[in-house]
Amino acid sequence: MEAHRTDARTPAFRYAARAEGMVASEIRALFAVASRPEVVSLAGGMPYVSALPLDGIGEMVSRLIATHGAEALQYASAQGDPALREHICDVMKLEGITASADDVVVTVGSQQALDMVTRLFVDPGDVVIAEGPSYVGALGTFAAYQADVVHVPMDAQGLIPEALRETLTRLRSQGRPVKLLYTVPNFQNPGGVTLSAARRHEILEICETFDLLIVEDNPYGLLRYEGDPIKPFRAEDPDRVIYLGSFSKTLASGLRVGWALAPHAVRAKMVLAMESAVLSHSAFSQLTVREYLATQPWREQIKVFRELYRDRRDAMLTALDDTLAERCSWTNPEGGFFVWLTLPEGLDSKAMAPRAIANRVAYVPGTGFYADGTGHRHLRLSFCYPEPARIREGVRRLAVTIDEELALHDTFGPVPTRPTSGPHHPGPDLA
Amino acid sequence: MEAHRTDARTPAFRYAARAEGMVASEIRALFAVASRPEVVSLAGGMPYVSALPLDGIGEMVSRLIATHGAEALQYASAQGDPALREHICDVMKLEGITASADDVVVTVGSQQALDMVTRLFVDPGDVVIAEGPSYVGALGTFAAYQADVVHVPMDAQGLIPEALRETLTRLRSQGRPVKLLYTVPNFQNPGGVTLSAARRHEILEICETFDLLIVEDNPYGLLRYEGDPIKPFRAEDPDRVIYLGSFSKTLASGLRVGWALAPHAVRAKMVLAMESAVLSHSAFSQLTVREYLATQPWREQIKVFRELYRDRRDAMLTALDDTLAERCSWTNPEGGFFVWLTLPEGLDSKAMAPRAIANRVAYVPGTGFYADGTGHRHLRLSFCYPEPARIREGVRRLAVTIDEELALHDTFGPVPTRPTSGPHHPGPDLA
Numbered sequence A, B: 001m002e003a004h005r006t007d008a009r010t011p012a013f014r015y016a017a018r019a020e021g022m023v024a025s026e027i028r029a030l031f032a033v034a035s036r037p038e039v040v041s042l043a044g045g046m047p048y049v050s051a052l053p054l055d056g057i058g059e060m061v062s063r064l065i066a067t068h069g070a071e072a073l074q075y076a077s078a079q080g081d082p083a084l085r086e087h088i089c090d091v092m093k094l095e096g097i098t099a100s101a102d103d104v105v106v107t108v109g110s111q112q113a114l115d116m117v118t119r120l121f122v123d124p125g126d127v128v129i130a131e132g133p134s135y136v137g138a139l140g141t142f143a144a145y146q147a148d149v150v151h152v153p154m155d156a157q158g159l160i161p162e163a164l165r166e167t168l169t170r171l172r173s174q175g176r177p178v179k180l181l182y183t184v185p186n187f188q189n190p191g192g193v194t195l196s197a198a199r200r201h202e203i204l205e206i207c208e209t210f211d212l213l214i215v216e217d218n219p220y221g222l223l224r225y226e227g228d229p230i231k232p233f234r235a236e237d238p239d240r241v242i243y244l245g246s247f248s249k250t251l252a253s254g255l256r257v258g259w260a261l262a263p264h265a266v267r268a269k270m271v272l273a274m275e276s277a278v279l280s281h282s283a284f285s286q287l288t289v290r291e292y293l294a295t296q297p298w299r300e301q302i303k304v305f306r307e308l309y310r311d312r313r314d315a316m317l318t319a320l321d322d323t324l325a326e327r328c329s330w331t332n333p334e335g336g337f338f339v340w341l342t343l344p345e346g347l348d349s350k351a352m353a354p355r356a357i358a359n360r361v362a363y364v365p366g367t368g369f370y371a372d373g374t375g376h377r378h379l380r381l382s383f384c385y386p387e388p389a390r391i392r393e394g395v396r397r398l399a400v401t402i403d404e405e406l407a408l409h410d411t412f413g414p415v416p417t418r419p420t421s422g423p424h425h426p427g428p429d430l431a
Helices: A017-021 A028-034 A054-072 A082-093 A109-121 A136-144 A161-173 A197-209 A248-255 A264-278 A283-295 A298-324 A349-358 A388-412 B017-021 B028-034 B054-072 B082-093 B109-121 B136-144 B161-173 B197-209 B248-255 B264-278 B283-295 B298-324 B349-358 B388-412
Strands: A104-108 A127-132 A148-155 A178-183 A213-217 A241-246 A257-261 A338-342 A378-382 B104-108 B127-132 B148-155 B178-183 B213-217 B241-246 B257-261 B338-342 B378-382
Touching: A017 A136, A017 B109, A054 A283, A054 B054, A082 A104, A082 A241, A082 A257, A082 A283, A104 A109, A104 A264, A109 A136, A109 A178, A109 A213, A109 A241, A109 A248, A109 A257, A109 A264, A109 B017, A109 B264, A127 A136, A127 A161, A136 A148, A136 B264, A148 A161, A161 A178, A161 A197, A178 A197, A197 A213, A241 A248, A248 A257, A248 A283, A248 A298, A248 B283, A257 A283, A264 B109, A264 B136, A283 B248, A283 B283, A298 A338, A298 A388, A349 A388, B017 B136, B054 B283, B082 B104, B082 B241, B082 B257, B082 B283, B104 B109, B104 B264, B109 B136, B109 B178, B109 B213, B109 B241, B109 B248, B109 B257, B109 B264, B127 B136, B127 B161, B136 B148, B148 B161, B161 B178, B161 B197, B178 B197, B197 B213, B241 B248, B248 B257, B248 B283, B248 B298, B257 B283, B298 B338, B298 B388, B349 B388
Parallel strands: A127 A148, A127 A178, A178 A213, A213 A241, B127 B148, B127 B178, B178 B213, B213 B241
Antiparallel strands: A104 A257, A241 A257, A338 A378, B104 B257, B241 B257, B338 B378
């Protein structure tokens, strides 16, 4: 009966072409070390969920299961719970968006919304335009669908419209199929910059001229620490924009509840894409968010998060000013989680990472945020998770690291830039 | 400032080729009606979660948030919670599988596990072998990746090895790239049949000969109501089999916690695929399952489900015997949720569906379970959700419907078979 076992061969795993690009980042091993308590991690994008009223949420969920258990533990509709979608429209109203719950699709975090959009629109070889640098998780998704990501540079005002126009003109003259513009307009991840209102109008015009879909990813919009909110693209053009939102930063990342607000013509296909991917998102997670929005003071909780993160941002910016003003430059985020730092010429953030870890501080090297292997002179610092005193200590250690690296550089010349292997997958804690 | 709005054009949504196959099923509208309370639905595959001890689960989750809230509400690792993966190995032990938690990847239901496997292995145009009929959700996933599904017939003992060998020989001679065999060996959805032990060995040999990966989907394995368990493929050949499991039927579908047990060589790419799709599954859902398995009498609860579903299966089989023995044939499931019924010659389950709804009973027409447009003479009946008395009434209404249809047929001749449009997406309630 077991005769066939003797000539069993190890199967040849013939992967799909799209799987070839799925390789673990070289820096992944470093990050395993970065999670040790003696290391100050300025790398991860984890929200500080300990600031939530855990007892209240626990009681709320217990009540939810007692009163709506048969619903919370059952399959949901592929589009998502209708009452939750109504609440999501209320949340988006705070950003200036008027929308119908019928056009909202609830997803497994906004990451899955991005996966579904890419599934619907991107054939292998299609071009996706993204800010340079761009969100590492988006680059991973685009790579999984064999998109060709073309970066357009940013400055302190965000994506540069003239550079976008030039890039699109060039791609059109080359006959390249450009499918969408992916942008994080508010407190960009990793750039920390915000796209100005004037530029949003200009970019919208350019996207109309080139008939380009805009995928607007706005996980941090409600976490603004200074300045006035700027209207999202979606508020200006509901037909051209797929808007992605998330409760990961305003409530809890562990619920994995995000959403896409799609043009009405696209929504039905989004739902079918959801069915093909997961049947439906967790009713348990969805109803937990629904109850939270219906019964808890969620607007006040966002204010709590805002105060908390503002303090941390201020701690980081002050510490950078105190220690690195003469050697580095960095962005000045009005909200969100991230500062983007530029090293002195000749330094390489990826080559420097082992020294940083040895000095007990972690960051994400800039190369992770580019699909084209650039970004060596940059790095991303997060201020969302560690407390202010830890942030100050982390920046101090970073300054020491940069000093040591500069001394080495003065002695031996610049570190040779190592080739990178496309978009990285540094793990969800770096979202 | 708003000048550009005047010449704004509606964008041309240029979908990816894979999106073309994503069309809503024609029977979807029918199912909206089927959910009305006066209709006995024998269509859906929803587990009867009301049989769970809801108060106990509510208290457990409340405690979980109070004691592990910062973990339960935070991002998880892309592979899934390590302790949960250990528990999953204990669950698989009940099926005769010995595995390391290191090779388990937690997914958003086993549907997402299937999506990830297809993402990793299937290029557009690759052939996937599936039982005919096969699980409708799998057909939707395969269609989303532009796989070419080739069905191999079953009989009362499950997939027919000789037919598999012939199909593979033919495809090889045509130079077609065959990537994997997708099979639901236990209490198949929708067929209700179980693959015999002898055939499992034979099929494994064939897959070795043709170097074919086996994707073994086993959501119902622990819900056996009679007869002896049969070893899964995975227990026989850990290297060739990707095994998919789920808590949707043994605990709660609303948590969306499933898993893939992958050969060690494949596991790392599965994790990268998960990151590209959702970053990580919900820690909240994962830790809820972890706590449930660690603190609640889950083995006893599976016995409760088993008794409950056995009664419902018996109610359905007895009712079928009492009303349709002379006109129809059907399978005799030893477990799971489904009976597969064959109509008298000349009848068409899809054409008959409006009459069934008018008679206040719903089923899923057989065409939904074939990628090749066949299946008109068959339909799937579920006994998992309605109580026994409702099942009996539903079968009685089905018998009336078949009688009426037969009378029409005798008068006017057979109903012309309508063309179908590839795999359907009848919604998650039909899982």
